Amino acid sequence: MNGLLGVYLQQWKISLAETFQYRAAMAIWLIGHVLEPLLYLVVWSAVAGANGGRVGGMGRGDFAAYFIALLLVNHVTYTWIMWEMEHRIRHGALSFALLKPLHPVHADIAANLASKLITFPVILLAAGALALLFKPAFHPSSWSVLAFLPSLLLAFLLRFALEWVLALAAFWTTRIGAVNQAYFVTALFFSGQIAPLALLPSPMAFLSKILPFRWTAGFPVDLLLGRLDPHEALHGFLAQGAWILGILLVARVLWRAALRRYSAVGS
Amino acid sequence: MRILRLLAIHLRLALSGALAYRADFLIHLFESLLEFGTGLGGLALVFSHTQTLGGWSAPEVVALTGVFFIVGGAVRFAVQPAMESLIESVRDGTLDFTLVKPVDSQVLVGLKRFEIWKLVDVLMGLAVLAVALWKLGAAVGLGDALRFAVALAAGGAIVYSFWLMLATLSFWFVRVENILVIFQSLYEAGRWPVNLYPGWLRFLLTFLVPVAFATTVPAEALSGRIGWEKILLSLGVAAGMLVLSRLFWKIGSRHYSGASA
Numbered sequence: 001m002n003g004l005l006g007v008y009l010q011q012w013k014i015s016l017a018e019t020f021q022y023r024a025a026m027a028i029w030l031i032g033h034v035l036e037p038l039l040y041l042v043v044w045s046a047v048a049g050a051n052g053g054r055v056g057g058m059g060r061g062d063f064a065a066y067f068i069a070l071l072l073v074n075h076v077t078y079t080w081i082m083w084e085m086e087h088r089i090r091h092g093a094l095s096f097a098l099l100k101p102l103h104p105v106h107a108d109i110a111a112n113l114a115s116k117l118i119t120f121p122v123i124l125l126a127a128g129a130l131a132l133l134f135k136p137a138f139h140p141s142s143w144s145v146l147a148f149l150p151s152l153l154l155a156f157l158l159r160f161a162l163e164w165v166l167a168l169a170a171f172w173t174t175r176i177g178a179v180n181q182a183y184f185v186t187a188l189f190f191s192g193q194i195a196p197l198a199l200l201p202s203p204m205a206f207l208s209k210i211l212p213f214r215w216t217a218g219f220p221v222d223l224l225l226g227r228l229d230p231h232e233a234l235h236g237f238l239a240q241g242a243w244i245l246g247i248l249l250v251a252r253v254l255w256r257a258a259l260r261r262y263s264a265v266g267s
Numbered sequence: 268m269r270i271l272r273l274l275a276i277h278l279r280l281a282l283s284g285a286l287a288y289r290a291d292f293l294i295h296l297f298e299s300l301l302e303f304g305t306g307l308g309g310l311a312l313v314f315s316h317t318q319t320l321g322g323w324s325a326p327e328v329v330a331l332t333g334v335f336f337i338v339g340g341a342v343r344f345a346v347q348p349a350m351e352s353l354i355e356s357v358r359d360g361t362l363d364f365t366l367v368k369p370v371d372s373q374v375l376v377g378l379k380r381f382e383i384w385k386l387v388d389v390l391m392g393l394a395v396l397a398v399a400l401w402k403l404g405a406a407v408g409l410g411d412a413l414r415f416a417v418a419l420a421a422g423g424a425i426v427y428s429f430w431l432m433l434a435t436l437s438f439w440f441v442r443v444e445n446i447l448v449i450f451q452s453l454y455e456a457g458r459w460p461v462n463l464y465p466g467w468l469r470f471l472l473t474f475l476v477p478v479a480f481a482t483t484v485p486a487e488a489l490s491g492r493i494g495w496e497k498i499l500l501s502l503g504v505a506a507g508m509l510v511l512s513r514l515f516w517k518i519g520s521r522h523y524s525g526a527s528a
Binding site for chain 2: 024025028029031032035036038039042043046047050051055133175177178181182185188189194195199200201
């Protein structure tokens with residue numbers, strides 16, 4: 001256990017150094033991160049404005065609170081593992097990772113967290129600026145704020161596991177762009193990125209309950225904003241846990257199959 | 268005339284290159300369909316809760332989506348690949364071969380590379396625009412159509428000049444790929460009418476990163492909500508940007524030191 005902790009700390013240092021090396025790239029990249037929720041915030045505010053101030057029980061302030069919270073949650077949970085994995089496989093860099101006596105997923109998690117340690121304060125500032133500009137209506141209950149943190153952690157684990165499994169597709173196909181895009185589009189609608197899930201038409205709302213995406217974004221956001229009752233919160237935690245377990249099982253099987261397919265450059 | 272012949276040659280080259288990878292066409296078609304499904308699905312979701320968005324009706328916003336994809340597709344087809352290839356050739360010094368040719372180097376750089384399959388986006392954008400026009404029906408007059416065509420051409424010129432200026436920065440800073448990403452992420456804002464946005468963002472999208480001239484203004488022209496004065500403004504900005512980017516290119520290319528020099 002101590003050994004694993006040491007590995008994480010070391011990986012952390014490497015990632016910190018790497019992230020600092022590309023500061024400008026990061027700053028530019030953050031624009032895109034802030035812009036997407038900002039666009040939907042503006043659009044849904046306009047919709048509320050055009051309909052007497054409320055849509056689906058939400059006013060302008062509620063939309064502002066929703067999308068600002070979403071910006072933060074999304075930033076904590078997002079990964080770039082599918083591009084990383086594709087690059088690794090195509091260039092044979094995975095061979096080095098495989099030689100190490102530790103599953104490569106640990107290095108991935110550590111790198112992800114390390115990079116966010118640097119970017120999160122920036123996102124927090126951006127969220128603060130958006131809060132000043134759009135005046136969110138933020139009145140959560142105390143228990144739901146407490147419950148938010150574990151739900152965020154589970155959302156991170158779930159999304160990481162899900163996208164790590166998705167990244168394994170690179171072992172079978174080089175057309176990884178199309179696979180990723182299909183995933184992003186589905187997640188956009190069913191995770192609550194494009195609109196609060198309560199606004200989806202009923203067949204889609206039903207699907208959002210079956211699919212895993214809601215538990216990676218919409219659920220923690222709703223929890224933070226105090227829009228769920230304790231029963232719904234409990235249901236959400238169970239769903240997050242069940243999805244994580246299920247995906248970990250799939251990941252185990254797929255990883256073994258993937259390694260059998262892997263043939264490095266020069267071997 | 269010479270330029271047109273050069274254009275034809277480069278396009279033919281790009282086409283034969285693309286035809287070698289025909290499966291890419293299907294992949295790109297799939298990605299493009301997803302892109303359109305997302306855009307139109309988002310619109311359907313928004314308009315299931317409202318009749319108008321910032322004073323725009325549903326068919327008007329669909330027309331805007333069409334314009335968004337036409338301009339975005341044209342950029343990905345011609346402008347972006349050419350500018351990326353320019354940045355690469357500044358870095359590795361192969362721009363030498365372009366500069367010594369007896370053709371204007373800015374023109375030659377612009378013809379360097381085409382991503383043929385990205386034309387799918389332009390075609391689908393046209394299809395979406397056609398559907399929107401059919402829905403708008405008689406509301407679009409001949410004057411509107413004319414203003415739309417002029418506004419679209421001006422918007423295209425503005426976007427091209429903007430990209431050229433960004434790419435020209437590579438003569439000083441060499442690694443500028445990331446700066447190009449700024450345009451790509453901010454272009455997303457062009458999906459929606461810019462009058463929805465708060466003042467500071469509208470200013471940014473109009474004058475700093477000129478997305479509004481390429482998307483909102485042509486769509487506004489089509490739905491007849493602007494007259495010739497705004498079109499003239501758009502034309503003026505286009506002319507100014509073209510001259511400015513030309514100057515910038517002239518100064519920048521004098522800074523180029525080559526690989527072997």
